[in-house]
Each structure stands twice: as C-alpha cells, then as structure tokens.
Amino acid sequence: GENVEQHPSTLSVQEGDSAVIKCTYSDSASNYFPWYKQELGKRPQLIIDIRSNVGEKKDQRIAVTLNKTAKHFSLHITETQPEDSAVYFCAASRGNFGNEKLTFGTGTRLTIIP
C-alpha cells in the first residue's frame, strides 16, 4: 500500500519568514495530494490540494509543488503569520473520486515566532 513520509516533524519560523514542509510518497499510481491544517483543539481542514497533472498550485500565501518523477510534494507558506501556527498533514490518494482512501503523513507542527 501507499506510504507517505513527512518532514520535518516540527518547524519554528520567525513571523514574516517562509515555511516549507516536504512529503514523499511510494505509490506511483497516486494522483491526488491534499494538505490539511489542524489548529490546536480543532478538526483538520483542507487548505490546498493538487493533482498529478499539475506541477504547482497557489492560493494567496500558500502554494503546493509536485514532482511526480521524484514522488515528492511540498507545502510552501510565505509571509507567515501567527495564525499559521498549527499541525499540517500531507496526504496521497489514487482517487479520481472521493471514495478512495487517503494515506496521511505523520504531521508537522509549525510554530510561528512573533
């Protein structure tokens, strides 16, 4: 089955700096890669996702890049703010539909230092 590795497990950055979280996956058939954010005491929520036919996707300060050949994808957060402090999970799926299972990484705890 799919295996997703995520690094680093913890990350601290100064407010205003950029943060990068990296994930690798093992199943070359995976084609959907979402990122979820979980604030302290709250439920995980989708913040951005990318499909394998796209190399990069941006949404304001957040971007995700995908390298299919190397089987890795990354989350980039620019101009970090205190509200970016959370645990971030990457995931991978073969899914062309929502009924295919996601395999999650182990999470990265991001702390923004004021």
Next chain:
Amino acid sequence: DVKVTQSSRYLVKRTGEKVFLECVQDMDHENMFWYRQDPGLGLRLIYFSYDVKMKEKGDIPEGYSVSREKKERFSLILESASTNQTSMYLCASSFTFARWDNYEQYFGPGTRLTVT
C-alpha cells in the same frame, strides 16, 4: 455549512468493555471514514464506507468493526476495548463525485477515548 458530529467529545471506558462511537453528517455525503490520531503517527484509517451497508478495511482495522445502516450515520465499534486503543478518534465524510472539484474530507470534532 457542512456538519459532522460525533456522539461524545470525551469517553472513559474499562478494559474489555464494548464501546460504540457514532458519527453523523448532514451533507448527504456518500463516503464516511474513521481515523485514529496518535502523536507522531498522524491520521491512520481504521475503516471507511462508500455506501450504506458497505465497508472497507483501512490500514489498522484489527480490534474494530463498523456499521452503516443509514447514509448519514457511521458507527465505530470496539468489541473489547484495550488500553492500546486509547486515542483520539476522528470521523470524516466526503462526496464521491466532487462538486467544483472539491474532494475535501470534512472531519468531526473528535472523540478522545481513554481505556483504563
């Protein structure tokens, strides 16, 4: 607004007890999922269901069973609770066919289960 609710936020049970965790969604989602979340291990899929009465094993199904008798409700059952099942349990739901390319899994608030 999507709502996924879970029957309890906190639950304390004794070893050997049968435990029921219930999840309800109000978005007419076809798919429902049960995960457990442990520090350093991320979210691990226990079981999922893509239709009423259908179920598929996830990555860690041992010691658990599920039931989906109605589309909006998905139950996780611990047949005989053990201390290694102490964890945060999260339910999620999603559409099979995306609306506006949105395959998001919507999570419930979680149930923190302690088995003593």
